[in-house]
Structures are given as structure tokens and as C-alpha cells.
Amino acid sequence: MLSIVVEQPHRMAVRERADPSPAAGEVRVRVRLAGICGSDLHIFHGKNPFATYPRVIGHEFAGHIDAVGAGVSADRIGERVVVDPVIRCGQCHACRIGRHNVCQRLQVIGVHRDGGFSQFACVPADNAYAVPAGMPTASAAVIETFAVAANATHRTGVLPTDVALIYGAGPVGLNLLQVLKGVYGVRTFITDHVDERLALARGCGAEEDEVINTAREPLARALARRGVAGGPTLIFDAVCHPAILEEAVALAAPAGRIGVLGFSATPSALPQQALTSKELTLYASRLNCAMFPTVIDWITRGRVDPGRIVTHQIPFRDVADAFALSESQPRACCKVLLDLSEDA
Template sequence: MKSIVCEQPYQFKMMEAEKPVPKLGEALIRVRRIGICGTDIHAYQGNQPFFTYPRILGHELSGYIEFLPEKVSGLKVGDQVSVIPYMECGECIACKSGKTNCCTDMKVLGVHKEGGMQEWVVVPYDHLVKTEGLTLDQSAMIEPLSIGAHAVRRAAIKEGEFVLVIGAGPIGLGVMAFAKEKGATVIAMDVNDERLTFASKWANVDFQVNATKQPMERLTELTNGEMPTVVFDATGNANSMMESFKYPAHGGKLIFVGLVKSNITFNNPDFHSKELTLMGSRNATREDFNYVVDTLNKGTIDLSLYISHRTSLVELIPQFEKWLTPDAKVIKAIVEID
């Protein structure tokens, strides 16, 4: 079978490998769609935390069950599925409290272990989500959307409150969409006006703020001087994350959805005086995946514009570098395997 390996930063290689064989507790998945995400880009560029080379990337996956070595309740050969790519230990303090998304010994497909940028992949069957009624495209997008849904669930948003989402990339867009689902008044912030326009169109955000054009003044104006009560930073940019401490209201919350390979500092007197709640939001749980499946089945989130670029597995290597340029205007890229 064909697979693409990231051998070292800025170096992909197409390989031929043996088709994997599932053990008891696993399923063989014929991969049909692979979403390209920020983790893949960071790994390719050499700045992804918790990462070693060589590695087969890819964890936003959909496909069909091709083989099960045993009978599994609720699953059968031929089922269309999405993959929960976070392999938790099941034994640590986080897992025992239901927070499998932040397991102390987490192994994520495409990061800590081989991912799905290949024609077949073996996955524990308890990490599969049936996606009957959805398209293969929708099924592959459940994982990135679940990250946004998890962050919104962490924030416990109340209807009508002002929510600021910094970063109008794929994850930030998901946060915006699910914050709107909760009834928030959503403000999108980015440095790119085209992305802000897209956020207004796709996520139906209420207001836009360009981060390079006096954002404090604009936020003060939009919130009648009170500032947003919930702020998400989905940029994965250290400067943005440090600036984001300025934006929450007194008594507000700041949630870091993005991840950066560096230290983050903030002004403690300001943080203390506001009595801010600072949260990290990592990955997602099955609860979030199920919520996204239900939302997609309701038809309230349209992915036809969200997925902006496509290619095949055999054409991915020359395309990948092109997608990294701002001129490519990528919102979300996806790999098709037929």
C-alpha cells in the first residue's frame, strides 16, 4: 500500500508498505479522506511539540471498516466511520476521571505513532465513530470540529454573552460556529481581512476585529466598555496568546485552544486584578465527537465552503508546499483516496 512519511522537517517521501493486519480489539480501516491540519503543518516545518521523525502524519480521517477479527457490538464490515485519533492509556488520573483527551501517556495518531496518511490503517474499534448519513468529507472533519466543540464545552458559555475568538483558521472557525450554537454574541479576530469575511459568512459571527487595527478600542466599542467575558485563542502563535490576556472582561475566562512550542508570559497584576480563569483545551472526547455528528446531521454547519482545497494521495507531496503560502488562501485542505 502507499503511504507518505515525513522523514524530517520539510521532507516527505512516498513509500510502499505492507497492508496492516488488525489484532483482537482493532479494525482495519480503508482510508478515504485525510484532513490536513495545523499539527501536520507544524510537524512538516519542524516546530510541533511532542514529535519525533520519521512519522506518517494524518489524524483527521474517514473511511470504511474493511475487516474486523471478531464480532463487535454496533460495528460491522462496510460501516463508514470517523476516527478518534487520541490513544489514551485508560489507567491514569485523567482517564479515570473521564478526561481521556489529556491522558498522561497520550499517543496521538500522526504525532506519537503512525497516522493515517496511507491507504489503510489499523485502529482500536473503540476509537471509531459510525457516521451513517454523513459524507466522507463530513466524517473526516469531525475531529477538527470536535476540538472546537470541546473548547466551547470547557468554557461553559452562557447565551448572549460576548465571546471573542482569536484566529480564523479551521480550529478557530469551529470554535466560532459552536459558540454561535450556544447562543453567544461572537466576535472574530484575525490579522487577515479575507479570513474575517469568511468567518462572517461561514460561522455567522456577529462582529469582526482586525488584530492590527486598534483591537482594544474596537472591542471596547462593541462590548459597551465591558470587554468579552470569554476569549479563545486558536492561533498557536505565542505573541497572540500573550496579547490575549488583555481582552477578557474582569471575572472572565481565557481559553488556549492553540498550541505553541514556547513559553507564554503575562502581566500578573492585570491577571490578578481581573481574577481571570485561564484554561487549556486539548483534543476532544467521544462526547464531543458525538455532539459534532449530531450537529452535522442537523445540517446547521455547512462544510462545502470550509473545505477549500483538495488533492489525491499521489499528488499530495507537490501540493503540500504550495498550500503553505498565503497566496494559496487555504481554509481547509483534504486528501481524497478512491
Template sequence: MKAIEIIKPGEIAIVERPIPECKENEVLIKVKAAGICGSDAHIYHGKNAFATYPRVVGHEFAGEIVKVGSQVKNLQVGDGVAVDPVSSCGHCYACRIGRHNVCKSLSVIGVHRDGGYREYVAVDAGSAHKLPKNISWEIAAMIEPYTIAAQVMDRGRLTADDTVLICGAGPIGLILLQAVKMTGARVAIMDIIDTRLNMAKEMAADLVINSKTSDMITEMMAFTNNEGASLILEATGNINVLETCIQKIAAPAGRVVVLGFSTELVKIPQVAIMSKELEIIGTRLNNNKFPQVIEWFAKGLVQPEKILTHTFKFEEVEKAFDFMDKNPADVCKIGLTF
């Protein structure tokens, strides 16, 4: 079979690999479509501290089951599935309290082990989630990034009464916007790229802020009647944005959910957190959110087709990465078809 392998940072090739064996508790999937995530690009460019090389990347993918292990009962050949890339040990503290997505021995397909950018993948049957017939392969490959939004909503305890600020209108920011709007909450979103903010307007953002040309603090205070945002979702990874949100924009008793993962030190006075009883909440990957998001897709509650802006054949993956790097204002999400 053909597989897309990042041999070392900056070097990618399509190589021949044997079709994986299907163990008794696994299913063998013929990959139909995959998404390119920012983290895939980081691995390609050598900017992901968790990745090792050579590596077949890809943690957003969907396909058709072509073989079923002897112990698998709830899936069969011909089923379409989306794959949860998160695996855990099952016995560390995080796993024992039901938060396996931050397992001490966390393993993610496409980062710590070979992923979905290949023609066939064998995965544990528990990671394969059956798809309804009304979801195309290209759209099904986008289920994983929407599970990030479901996790964020859970971690941030989002309600319809919240006034939300989303920092960053890239793919994840726009996916967050769709998920938040689904609940009826008022939401503002900031970025520095007008084309992304225009997409946010089309997705019914109540306020868009270009922080290069407008003062984000002034805009948010006007938007919230000087109360501040009750829930902030920080998806830029920019420490200056995070510092501003905590010190200047978060409402008393507010929550700040941190998606970005810069390794730079953040400077925040303790009093900024203590005086408002702020909650600073981390979020990572997803914790069993695939069934919930598949239901969103099946019922048309979100619009993944608005996020998927470009599609390439998997043989054109190098061209796709290059296009993504050179056209940040035009690209939201790129899909690969197999």
C-alpha cells in the same frame, strides 16, 4: 498498500507498506479521505516537538470498514467511520477523572504513531465512530477538527449569554465561530488576513477585526459596551495576543481558553488575573466528542463545506503541502482523497 511517509523534516514520499493486521479488538479501515491540519504541516517542516521520524501523518480521516476483529460487536464490514486519534493509558490521574485527552502517556495517531495518510489503517474499535449515510467522505474527514471546537465549548462553559472573542480566523478559528454561533452567543473574531475575515463575515460573525489596521482593544470595548469579552478563545499561538486579551480585553469574571501552544514565555502580572478573578483554561484535542460532532453534521448544525476550500488526490500530497504554504490567504482546509 501505499502510504504517505514523512521520512525526515522536509522530505516526503509515497512508499509501499504491508496492510496492517487486524487484531481481535480492532477494525481494518480502507481510508477514503483525510484532512491536512496545521500540525501535519508542522511535522513535515520539523516544527513539532512531539513527532518522531519516519512518520505516516494524518489524524483527521474517515473510511470504510473492510475487516472486523473477533471481539468487535458494534461495528461491521461496510460501515463508514470517522476515527478519534486520541489514545490513553486509562489509569493515570487525568484518565481516572475522565480527562483522557491529557493522559500522562497520551498517544495520538499521526503524531506519536502512524496515522491515516495510507490506504488501510487498523484501529481499536472504540476509536471508530459510525457515520450516518448522508455525510460524504470528504466532509466526514473534517469531524475531528470540529471535536476541537466541541472540547473548547465544554472547557470554556460557553452559554448563549456570552460575548465571545475568537483570536485567529484560520481553520480552527472559523470552526470555533460556527460552533459558537450555533449557541446564539455574540461573537467577534480577529485576524490579520482579510480573506479569512471575509469568510468569517459569511459565517455570520457579529464583528470582524483586522488587528493590523484596527485597534483590537478599542473595537472590543465598543462591541461589549466597555465590559470586555466574557469568553476569549485564543487560537493564534501569539503570546502578544494572549497577553493583550488577559490584561486589556477579558471582562471581570471572564474565561480565557488557550488553544495556541507557543513555547515562548508569557508575561502577565498576577494582579491582571487576581483582580478580575479570571480563569485561564487550557484545552487539548478532544475528550469523547465524536458522537456529539457527528450529530452536528448529521443535523446540519454546522457548515464544514465552507471550511473545506481545496481537495487533492493523496498522490499529490507534496503539491498540497506546498500549495498550503504558499497560499495562506486562499486556503482554509485542504482535503486528500484516497
């Protein structure tokens, strides 16, 4: 089989490797499409603290099961599936209380073990979820990104009276927008400094007055002009620049909640007085916690449409070009998928 291997930071190649065989309790997935995530770029650049090398990256992928290991029904062969990359130990404190996405011995497919940028990938059978008939493979391939948004909104909760604000109209921010608008029906503002990303936000359900280009208008003034008295009650930081969290604390309404997605090694200077005086709650959110069935249900019922964020499908042999596009052309692309079909 062919696999995209990050051999060491800044060095990546398509390599011929032996076809894997599924172990007991595993299935082998013939990968069709795999999404490029910011964390894949971080691994390539040596900036992901959890990755080891060499590594086949990719944690967003869909395909079909073509082989099963011992203990897995052969009836699953041929099943179209999407893979949840979160693998837990099931024994630590986090797992025992149902928070297996922060398992003490967490493994993430594509980070701690080889992932989906390969023609074949072996994964635990329980991590391979059946894709409903009629769902495009491109939509299935980005279910993981919607599961991240589902986890974040599950952590913070969403009230019918909430006024929400999302920092960043990248894939995660746009997915949060679809969830907040399509599932919960709350008024949601989204910010970015790239007009093309804000155009995608309109396509994901944002009203014209709900998109704010912060390169042209200070956020506090923009919200006030739109009648958000007292500040948003629910804020999501999908950018994770330290200054954003500081601003979010200043903007949030009393009793507001702030969800933080992603990693930044640079600390934020949060004013304790603002946190305490407004009794704000900060929710960190990592990966997803058993959210794939929820997202599949949302898609089936037409509450969200993953295909809205997919802008490119590129043959996997052109992975270097795909990475360059993802990284340097935010005006031209959003979610880029690698096509791992046999003729790609």
C-alpha cells in the same frame, strides 16, 4: 498500499508498504479523505515534540471499515466511519477522572503511531465512529477539528450572556465560531489580518460587524466601537502567539474566561495583577475528550456545517503541493483534504 511517510524532518515521500492487518479490538479503515492540519506541517518541519520518525502522519480522516480484528463484529465491515485519533491507557489519574485526552501515556494516531495519510489505517474499534447516512465524506473528514472546538467550549463553558472573541480565522477559529454561533447562539467576534479568512468567517455565521481585521484597526478600539463595554467575557486564542495571550488578559472582562488551544514554546509575560484583580480563569484545551458523538449530533441537527471550511481536495500523490498550499497560501485556502481513493 501507498502511504505518505515523513521519513525525517523536511523529507516526505509516497511509499509502497504492506497492507496492515487489524489486531484484536481493531478495525482497518480504507481511508477516503484526510485533512491537513497545522500539526502535520509541524511534524514535517521537525517542530512537533511528540512525533518520532519515520511517521505516517494524518489524524483527521474518514473512510470505511474493510476488515476487523478478533473481538470486533464482522457486521462493521462496510461501515462508513470517522476516526477519533485519541488513544488512552484508561488507568492513569487523567483517565480515571474522565480527562483521557491528557492521558499520561497518551497516543495520538498520526503523531505517536501511524495515521491516516495512507490507503489503509488500523485503529481501535472504539475510535471509529459511524458516519450518518447522507453526511458528505468531506464533512466527516473534518469532524476532528470540530471536536477540538467542542472540547474547548466544554472546558470554558458558554453562558447565554457571554460576548465571545476568537483570535484567528483559521480552521480552529472558524470551527469555534460555528459552535459559538450555531450551538450556543452568543454574540461572537473574530479577528484576523487576512480578508479572505474573514470572508470565510462571514460564511460560517459571523455578522458583518463581528469580523475585525486587526491589520487595519486596533482590537481594543474596534471592540469599543462595537459597544463591547468592559471587554469580552469569553476569549479563545486559536493562534497561540505569546503576545495574544497577554492582550487577551488585558481585554477580558472581570470574571472572564480565556481558552488557549495549541502549543507555543515561547513563554507569555502574563501580568498577575490583571489576572487576580479581574479574577480571570485560563483554560488550556488539548485535542478532544470524547466529543465525536456530540459533534456528529450537531452536524445531524444542522447546528454546524464542517463543509464550510473545506476549500480544496487534492490527490494524495500531490501531497507536497498540498502542503505548500496549506502553508503559504492563507488567502487561497483554509482546510485542504487529501484524496486517498484508489484512482487519486
